[in-house]
Amino acid sequence: MHNIETLNKFLKDELSATETYQQALDKLHEDVVLSESEHLRTIYEDHKASASSLQSLIIRLGGTPCEDSGAWGTWAQIVQGGANLLGKETALKSLQSGEKSGAEAYEEALQETELPSEIRSLIETKLLPAQQEHIRTLDRLIGAEAD
Template sequence: MHNIETLNKLLKNELAATKTYQQALDKLRDDAGLGESKELRPIYEAHKEAVSSLQALISRLGGTPCEDSGAWGTWAEIVQGSANLLGKETALKSLQAGEKSGAEAYEEALQETELSSDIRSLIKTKLLPAQQGHIRTLNRLLGA
C-alpha cells in the first residue's frame, strides 16, 4: 500500500511536468523562431513516458493511478503561466525549478526503506537519470 502512495505522489509530479511542458511548448510555438522547443520536446516526451511507467506499475500493484496533478499541478500552471508572460528565461527557470523538485522527490522516494526493489530499480535506472538529464539540458539553455 505504501508503495502505491509513493508512486502516486511521483505520478502527480510527472503529470504536473507534462502539463507544464505542454504550456511551455505552446508558448514557444507562439513565439516563432525560438529553437528551444526542439530541446524541450524530448523532455516533454520523457515525462509522458514516466507517467505511463508509473501508471502501469501502480495498476500492476493493484492500485488506482491518480489522474491529475492536484495542487502541485495547479501551482506549476500558475508559475508557468506567469513565466510565459515574463519571457523565455523565466519560463526556462521555472521548468528548471520543477525538474529539480522532481529529482528531489525521486531521491526522497529512494530513502524509503519499504520501497520494493522493482520500484527502486525503475527510479534509479530510468526516472531519476532522465530528470538529471532534463536539468542539464535546461542549464545549457539558460547558459546559452
C-alpha cells in the first residue's frame, strides 16, 4: 500500500505540473516568443506523459490513481499566478523551482532500499531524467531572459 501512496504523491505532483504549465502557457503567450513557447509546451507534454505512466503503474499494482493535484496544485497555481503578474523571468524561475522540487522528490525515493524495481526503473529511466532536462531547459530560458 505504501508504494501506491508514494506513486499517487508523484502523480499529484505531475498533475500539478501539467496544470501549472498550462496556466503559464495561457498567461505568458503574449510575452513568450515562439521557441520559448515550444520549450514550455514540450515540458507540459512530458509531464502529461509522466502522469500517464504513473497512472498505468498504479493500476497495474492494484491501486486507484488520484484524479487531481489536490492542495499542492492549488498552491502551485497561486505561486504561478503571482509570478505571471511579476513577469516572465519570475514565472520561469517559479516553474524551475517546481521542477527542482520534483527532481528532489524522485531522488529521495531512490534512496529507499525497499523501493520495488518496477517503481525504481520508472523513476530512473523516465521521471527523473525528464525533470533534469526540464531544469536545464528552464536554465537556458532564464539565461536568455537575463541577456
